[in-house]
Amino acid sequence: MNRKRLLALLYQDIRFELRHGMYTVYAVLSVIYIFLLRSLPETIQSRIAVILLFSDPAVLGFFFIGGMVLLERKQRTLSALACTPLQAGEYLAAKSISLALLSLAACSIIVLAGLKTPISWGYLIIGVLLSSCWVTLVSIPFSLTADSLNDYFITAGGALLLLCLPLFDLIFSLGWKAAYLFPTHASILLITGAFRPISPGDTIYGIIYLAGASVLTWRWAAARLSARVLGGGDHED
Amino acid sequence: MITVKDLSFTYPGSKKPAVDGISFSVGKGEIFGFLGPSGAGKSTTQHIVIGLLRTYKGSAAVRDVEVRTCTRNLYEHIGVSFELPNLYTKFTALENLKFFSALYERPCRNPMELLEQVGLKEEAHKRVSDFSKGMSMRLNFCRALLHDPEMLFLDEPTSGLDPSYARVIKEMILQERDRGKTIFLTTHNMHTADELCDRVAFLVDGRIALLDAPRNIRMAYGSSHVRIEYRSEGVLHQQSFPLEGMGRNRDLLDLLEQEQVETIHSQEASLEDVFIQVTGRTLG
Ligand SMILES: Nc1ncnc2c1ncn2[C@@H]1O[C@H](COP(=O)(O)OP(=O)(O)OP(=O)(O)O)[C@@H](O)[C@H]1O
Numbered sequence: 453m454n455r456k457r458l459l460a461l462l463y464q465d466i467r468f469e470l471r472h473g474m475y476t477v478y479a480v481l482s483v484i485y486i487f488l489l490r491s492l493p494e495t496i497q498s499r500i501a502v503i504l505l506f507s508d509p510a511v512l513g514f515f516f517i518g519g520m521v522l523l524e525r526k527q528r529t530l531s532a533l534a535c536t537p538l539q540a541g542e543y544l545a546a547k548s549i550s551l552a553l554l555s556l557a558a559c560s561i562i563v564l565a566g567l568k569t570p571i572s573w574g575y576l577i578i579g580v581l582l583s584s585c586w587v588t589l590v591s592i593p594f595s596l597t598a599d600s601l602n603d604y605f606i607t608a609g610g611a612l613l614l615l616c617l618p619l620f621d622l623i624f625s626l627g628w629k630a631a632y633l634f635p636t637h638a639s640i641l642l643i644t645g646a647f648r649p650i651s652p653g654d655t656i657y658g659i660i661y662l663a664g665a666s667v668l669t670w671r672w673a674a675a676r677l678s679a680r681v682l683g684g685g686d687h688e689d
Numbered sequence: 690m691i692t693v694k695d696l697s698f699t700y701p702g703s704k705k706p707a708v709d710g711i712s713f714s715v716g717k718g719e720i721f722g723f724l725g726p727s728g729a730g731k732s733t734t735q736h737i738v739i740g741l742l743r744t745y746k747g748s749a750a751v752r753d754v755e756v757r758t759c760t761r762n763l764y765e766h767i768g769v770s771f772e773l774p775n776l777y778t779k780f781t782a783l784e785n786l787k788f789f790s791a792l793y794e795r796p797c798r799n800p801m802e803l804l805e806q807v808g809l810k811e812e813a814h815k816r817v818s819d820f821s822k823g824m825s826m827r828l829n830f831c832r833a834l835l836h837d838p839e840m841l842f843l844d845e846p847t848s849g850l851d852p853s854y855a856r857v858i859k860e861m862i863l864q865e866r867d868r869g870k871t872i873f874l875t876t877h878n879m880h881t882a883d884e885l886c887d888r889v890a891f892l893v894d895g896r897i898a899l900l901d902a903p904r905n906i907r908m909a910y911g912s913s914h915v916r917i918e919y920r921s922e923g924v925l926h927q928q929s930f931p932l933e934g935m936g937r938n939r940d941l942l943d944l945l946e947q948e949q950v951e952t953i954h955s956q957e958a959s960l961e962d963v964f965i966q967v968t969g970r971t972l973g
């Protein structure tokens with residue numbers, strides 16, 4: 453991983469997101485979320501907040517990364533990047549970091565403006581950043597092969613919907629043990645930790661499981677990117 | 690600099706190979722051209738040689754490294770332009786070049802100077818989405834030169850350009866060659882091949898039908914003639930005579946003596962004539 457290239461691509465990705473209106477979409481949605489939260493009675497406010505804050509990196513991240521990669525394919529800039537020394541890891545890192553920071557900014561604003569109760573920021577920051585990175589990495593391989601935005605929503609959306617099963621556990625308080633197998637459950641636990649204490653075991657599980665899932669997904673995404681776009685040779689001399 | 694041997698490639702799901710057992714090599718400081726009709730396999734060959742299609746059979750080596758095993762570092766040394774523009778459309782020309790410059794370790798050229806050379810200085814701060822195809826192609830060309838690479842791979846570098854800008858790009862390609870750069874280009878324009886290439890390969894259906902210097906090809910295959918236009922009794926006539934043994938050709942000498950000659954042109958076969966003769970196909 454080369455720092456100069458990573459920073460250059462990160463700066464490019466942030467401007468790309470900005471110019472393609474992603475920040476605008478985020479701003480509008482955040483305002484809606486804030487009004488929604490403020491209109492809720494305090495008894496259910498924090499539970500709804502967990503769902504909203506989880507869906508922010510997860511669902512919006514899924515839309516944005518798909519849109520971004522498909523735009524890059526349409527403008528053929530991915531093939532341009534393939535003919536530079538850029539490595540798969542730098543590409544994945546720039547996408548993950550730019551979208552994770554965007555998600556964290558949006559979540560922070562939603563919490564600050566939408567809720568009166570104090571929260572533990574450590575959980576929110578770690579939960580949102582890790583969830584966002586993981587969703588970005590899961591979505592990239594689908595966006596590289598999808599024939600259209602529709603195709604992407606069906607394939608990647610379908611996969612993500614399956615992976616989001618633990619959301620039902622949260623909504624209906626099922627106490628479903630198998631939920632622990634899903635990285636999304638780890639996301640939800642960590643974000644929940646921002647609003648009420650969770651056990652040290654859940655904290656450790658959440659961080660390690662989500663980080664581990666992100667590492668594995670990273671490897672998969674890097675291999676797909678390398679094979680589909682970079683022609684296979686994904687390392688420096 | 691480039692050595693290709695028995696190279697074959699078939700796209701997944703396709704029955705017919707796109708590249709079918711070709712061999713050639715390109716030396717340092719040479720402009721080597723692939724001339725062939727649409728679908729001949731020119732772009733496919735370029736894609737293989739620049740390391741983007743690695744499931745080929747045979748051998749393709751660039752800078753003495755088999756491209757199947759080459760690393761991302763290869764791209765510090767080669768500059769590539771594809772047949773279609775691939776640029777960030779919501780970014781200006783200058784922003785595009787500055788971004789790509791930042792991806793290289795080696796020092797890059799001044800983007801503004803490159804833009805000036807291809808006539809895009811005034812448009813440097815315009816977004817690419819407002820560019821015509823020709824403008825985008827010129828910007829694409831600048832990007833290939835940006836990091837001053839030792840080798841250039843140019844897929845149809847003058848397609849979509851009006852004659853005056855095609856001229857500019859050709860001059861720049863020749864300049865690069867004179868600076869010792871090795872250049873591989875593809876084209877289906879015989880004039881481009883003739884003017885630029887030190888050697889040219891005729892490619893048809895994934896196979897090389899002929900490979901030599903354009904001049905040698907024209908000489909070997911084209912029979913040379915002189916065409917004379919003359920006026921006799923107020924009517925314009927024209928007649929052709931073989932160049933060889935011209936000074937002893939009685940008919941020709943009589944004609945020169947007796948008629949009022951208006952024009953004399955020597956004629957040789959064009960690359961396209963030879964292409965049709967050798968491959969039985971047109972370049973269209
Ligand atoms: N991605 C692909 N998948 C399957 N077949 C392909 C693909 N790209 C090209 N081909 C086929 O391979 C053959 C060679 O195509 P290629 O693009 O290399 O030709 P070309 O000489 O560059 O033509 P052109 O002058 O039109 O650019 C054609 O028959 C084409 O249909």
Ligand SMILES: [Mg+2]
Nearest residue numbers: 731732733772
């Ligand atoms: Mg082509």
